[in-house]
Every structure is written in C-alpha cells, then in structure tokens.
Amino acid sequence: MKTWTKRGALLGGALSFLSIAAARAQVQNPPLVRAPQQPQVFTPPPTSVVLRPDQVELLTRTLAQAPTHGFEPGDFSADAILPMLGSRDTATRQAGQAQLILNTLRYAKAVRSGRLAPDAFLGDWGLRPAAYDPGPDFMQAALQDRLGPWLDSLPPPYTGYQTLRKGLATYRDIAARGGWKPLAAGTPPLKLGAKNDPRIAALEARLAVEDPTVAVDGAPVFDEALQQALMRAQKRFGLNPDGGLGPQTLTALNVPVQRRIDQILANMERWRWLPQQLPADRIQVNIAAAVMSVFHDDAPNLTMRAVTGRPGDETPMLSSTIHSIVLNPPWNVPSSIAAKELWPKQRANPSYFANNDFVVIPTGDGGTRLQQKAGPKAALGLVKFDFNNPYGVYLHDTPSRSKFASFSRLASHGCVRLEKPIPLAKQLLAADPAWSPEVVDETIAAGKTVRAPLAQPIAVFLLYWTAYVTPDGQVNFRDDPYGWDRELVLRIAASTPGAA
Structure with a gap:
C-alpha cells in the first residue's frame, strides 16, 4: 500500500494533468499508424527516353506541322535544337533529345485538351476538356515503338476538326495573297x-x-x-x-481575312474541349447558328431551327443528359426576369399577371416568386426537356413561333426554344411502350402537367460553332454574337509562354 504524501499528491496531480493533456492531444492528433513500407518504384521522367534517329525525325516532323493545327510557328518548333540533335557530343545530343521530348509533350497537351488553364475559362464556357498528362502515354508509346499512332491520336478525332484544319490552310493562303479588298x-x-x-x-x-x-x-x-x-x-x-x-x-x-482565320482557330480550340468520343445518340445545339440536331448512330435524323440566347442573356456551352420531359410545363420565372421585366409590366397594368396566367407564390421566408401556369399562354409551350446544369437552362417549346422564320434567331433569355418540340418528344419517348405518340398527344390535350422520365436518357451538347465546313468543302461562318471568338483568341495569346 502506497503511503500518501503531500509531495506525492502534488506530483500525482501534475502527472494526472499532464496525462489528461496528453490524452486530449492524442484524441486531437492520434499517433500515426505506419503501414508497412512498400518498396518505392522509381519512374524515370519522359525526358530519359533515348530516341532512335527515326524517332527524332518523327517528332521533329510532327512539331514542324503544328501550325497546321492552329498553333504559332514558334510555339513548339524544334528548329533551335536541331544543332544539338546533330551534335557529335553525346551529352549535347542527349540534352537536345530531352528538349525535343519536352516540346513534344507541350504540343501533345495543347492539341489534345487545348491551351487554356482551368481558371481562364469564362463562366458560361461550361464545356471543359478532360485533364491530360501526356507523359505516361509518351513513355508507353516510345517503349512499344508506337510513337506514330500515338501522335496521330492526339488531335480531336472528328471530321469537323479535320475539315477546319484544311479550311485554315485555305484562308492562310488567301491571307498570304493579300486577302480581299473591302x-x-x-x-x-x-x-x-x-x-x-x-x-x-x-x-x-x-x-x-x-x-x-x-x-x-x-x-x-x-x-x-x-x-x-x-x-x-x-x-x-x-x-x-x-x-x-x-x-x-x-x-x-467585308470581314477581314485575319478575323476569319481567328474564327477558325477559336472553333478548332473548342473542338478540343469535347470528349475523345461523342455518344452515338445525342442532341447537339449550335448556339451561334441557332440550330438543333438529333443524332442516332452518329448520323443526324432530326434537325430543326432553334432560338438561342440574345447577347447579354447568353446560352452557355455545356454537356449534360436529358433525363425527363415535362408535358404541359408551368414556368417558374427566374427572379431576375421577374424583377426586370414582369413586375414593371404588372405595376404599369395591374391586370397583366391575371391576363397572362401568372400567379404570385409565397416562398415561406417572407418572399414571393412568380409562376406562369401551364396552358396556351405559357412561355414554355407544351413541352420542356430537362437536364441537370448549373445555369438553369433547358430546351423547350414556345407559343411565339414567328422568330423561327428569321435568319437571326438569338432572342431568348438563355434557354433553347425549339421549332419542332413535339416530334422530338415523341422520338425520345419511343423507347418506352407506355409513351406511344398517341399517349403523348392525349396527355398534352388533357392539359395536366406530367413528367415523363426517359427510358433511355440522351446526351445533350450546347456548342458554339461560328466556323464549320459543309460537305461541299466550303467554310461557313456565322457572326460571333457573344464575342466569344475574340475573347478566346485573346485568352490563348495571354496563356502563351512569353506573352506580355
């Protein structure tokens, strides 16, 4: 039995205090449980690859052709290191090969996923390329002696990109001959x-x-x-x-030829933001041209005019998946539209809301929101196509049909209005036997709001094409209504090493 002493009590109290503090520290910072150490695997850098002369020639030739993909002649050129590559000194030659590999890796990243850093994208540019690290692919291709196929796989594998590449050569040749007089x-x-x-x-x-x-x-x-x-x-x-x-x-x-070249370059860059393989079944909207196309087995089978966002209310670029269709949809009015456009009309004419089927709904926090009831006056028409996105946009019908006859159709608040939404709805619902075309018509005629989930959801891409090539080989141009071509060209220039 331990004898109690004052000193012992004090020490015991101190020790108890210290052990509590230690316990607290252990709870807050538990000791690391070290896992058994695994042997570290050293991965040599890509620049350690020793290239054969034919591989050096392949990389040099590829970099020399980089301007055909829209890059500036000096961006990836190997001209400055050619003397090093031909040197008799082993160390100099190895240093030249390392620099050639670095140039190739920079080119590979740029041609695969574009030149903009993630923070250089505008908010409405919701279509972003997948991150790409070319180092491992280069190493594997070099080890398997497949550098040629790897290099060929880097650019976007789409006809739209390849034809623009040819169009770029045509318009650069026109510029070299002096362009055209206004x-x-x-x-x-x-x-x-x-x-x-x-x-x-x-x-x-x-x-x-x-x-x-x-x-x-x-x-x-x-x-x-x-x-x-x-x-x-x-x-x-x-x-x-x-x-x-x-x-x-x-x-x-009278648009100058250099501006047309810039449009081609901007559109080639946006092709790099797409995934390496598009779904064979998809919906594509060209925002700038205001046209929507449905693709089945990679071929368009339904095309129609659209109305896209006017400047100031831009339709964003994005990709998503249409998961459901709402028949006879009400319109939950965005607060910005309600404040800027609808409430002023109501104050000027107190019967405006009633005459146009708008109702004021309490939000529960002391505020209100506007909703337009489904019906013949509804801004969303008879059909709405829903897909998840942070912009709150969707495809929909409209009771205002006159704009579809116009060649300039940028007039919406950002959503995409469709010329033929009922045929589109029937096509997308065809995979569900419960939604025959007759049932769709009957449901719409009944006037009740019904959400129909798609048995086969379909990918949707909202794209901004202002330059593209038609089957006759001619480059078609559209206005740059949002100024996104110019903005993209400026941001590419700012991202280039050595830019002011």
Whole structure:
C-alpha cells in the first residue's frame, strides 16, 4: 500500500494533468499508424527516353506541322535544337533529345485538351476538356515503338476538326495573297440587272476569292451567274439568300481575312474541349447558328431551327443528359426576369399577371416568386426537356413561333426554344411502350402537367460553332454574337509562354 504524501499528491496531480493533456492531444492528433513500407518504384521522367534517329525525325516532323493545327510557328518548333540533335557530343545530343521530348509533350497537351488553364475559362464556357498528362502515354508509346499512332491520336478525332484544319490552310493562303479588298457601300443596293456600276466588278472579284467556281470576266453587269454566286456566299454566312448586296451581306463580305482565320482557330480550340468520343445518340445545339440536331448512330435524323440566347442573356456551352420531359410545363420565372421585366409590366397594368396566367407564390421566408401556369399562354409551350446544369437552362417549346422564320434567331433569355418540340418528344419517348405518340398527344390535350422520365436518357451538347465546313468543302461562318471568338483568341495569346 502506497503511503500518501503531500509531495506525492502534488506530483500525482501534475502527472494526472499532464496525462489528461496528453490524452486530449492524442484524441486531437492520434499517433500515426505506419503501414508497412512498400518498396518505392522509381519512374524515370519522359525526358530519359533515348530516341532512335527515326524517332527524332518523327517528332521533329510532327512539331514542324503544328501550325497546321492552329498553333504559332514558334510555339513548339524544334528548329533551335536541331544543332544539338546533330551534335557529335553525346551529352549535347542527349540534352537536345530531352528538349525535343519536352516540346513534344507541350504540343501533345495543347492539341489534345487545348491551351487554356482551368481558371481562364469564362463562366458560361461550361464545356471543359478532360485533364491530360501526356507523359505516361509518351513513355508507353516510345517503349512499344508506337510513337506514330500515338501522335496521330492526339488531335480531336472528328471530321469537323479535320475539315477546319484544311479550311485554315485555305484562308492562310488567301491571307498570304493579300486577302480581299473591302467593298464600298452605295445606293441603290446591287441586285440582278444592275449595269455599269464599278461595284459589280469589285463584287465579282471579292466572291471569287472564297468561291473558286466564280468566273471573273470584269463585265459591269449583275447577271444571273453573279446573283447565284452571291446567294451561295449568303448561305455560307447564314444570311437570307436573296441575291442582293444589302447591308448585312456587305458587312459579312467585308470581314477581314485575319478575323476569319481567328474564327477558325477559336472553333478548332473548342473542338478540343469535347470528349475523345461523342455518344452515338445525342442532341447537339449550335448556339451561334441557332440550330438543333438529333443524332442516332452518329448520323443526324432530326434537325430543326432553334432560338438561342440574345447577347447579354447568353446560352452557355455545356454537356449534360436529358433525363425527363415535362408535358404541359408551368414556368417558374427566374427572379431576375421577374424583377426586370414582369413586375414593371404588372405595376404599369395591374391586370397583366391575371391576363397572362401568372400567379404570385409565397416562398415561406417572407418572399414571393412568380409562376406562369401551364396552358396556351405559357412561355414554355407544351413541352420542356430537362437536364441537370448549373445555369438553369433547358430546351423547350414556345407559343411565339414567328422568330423561327428569321435568319437571326438569338432572342431568348438563355434557354433553347425549339421549332419542332413535339416530334422530338415523341422520338425520345419511343423507347418506352407506355409513351406511344398517341399517349403523348392525349396527355398534352388533357392539359395536366406530367413528367415523363426517359427510358433511355440522351446526351445533350450546347456548342458554339461560328466556323464549320459543309460537305461541299466550303467554310461557313456565322457572326460571333457573344464575342466569344475574340475573347478566346485573346485568352490563348495571354496563356502563351512569353506573352506580355
């Protein structure tokens, strides 16, 4: 039995205090339980690969062709290290090979996933490339003697990208020859039958720069051949092909060649943001052209006009999956639209809400929100296609049909209005025997709001294409309504090493 002493009590108290503190420390910072150490596997860096002469030549040739993918000539060039690669000194030659490999890895990352850092994307650019580290793939390809196939696999594997690459070569060649001269404005606008106007010969020469089928004879007559050539150009620009040189056509023809090159470069870059393989069944919306296409087995089987966001209410780029369709949808009005557009109308006309089927719904926190009831006046029409996204946008019907007849269809608050939503709904619901076309029609006619989950959800891509190539080999251009082409080109330039 231990004898109690004051000193012992004090020491015991101190020891108890210390052990409590230690216990607390152990709870807060539990001792590390060390796992059995595994032998470390040393992975040599890609620059340690010793290249054969034929591999050096392959990488050098690939980097020399990098400008054909839209890169600047000096971005990845091996010209500066060619003397090192040919040196008789082993160390110098190895240093040259290491630099060649580094250039190749930078090129591989840029051509596969683009040149923007994640924080350089605008908020509305919701379509982002998958991260890509080319080092392991390079090492494996070198070890398996498959550098050629690996290099070939890096660019986007899509016809749209490859045809733009050819278009880039065409427009760079046009620029090297001096581009084109701007056409003078004048009255009256040129059209079929005009004669003895110096603008006719200038128009003919201008059209021939991009359209090799135009025969330049210099005759001051606006004949049928010139009208047809002008109509082809108007179609390439997405304009009304009326065959006359009006203000919109004149503006499109006077866009400088360097700006057209920049558009091609921006669109090639956006191709790199797509996954390496698109789903064979998907929906694609070209925001800039306001067109929607449904693909089945990688081929379009339904195309229609759309209405996309006006500047200031941009439709975002994104990818998602349509999981359900709402028949007879109500419209839950975004607070920004309610505050800016609808409440002022109600204050100006106290019967506006009632006349347009809007109801004010308490939110439970003392506030309110607006909802437009389903029906013939509903802004979402008869059908809404839902998919998850952080922007609150979707595809939908509309009771306002007149805009679909226009060649300029950027007029929504950001959602995508569809010209033929009922056929689309029936096609997407066809996999579910409970949703025959007759049942869809009956449900819509009944007027009740019903959500129909898709038996086979379908991928949806909202894309921004302002330059693309049609089957005839001609590059088609659209306006850059959101200024995203210019912004992307500027951000690419800012991300380039050595940029100011």
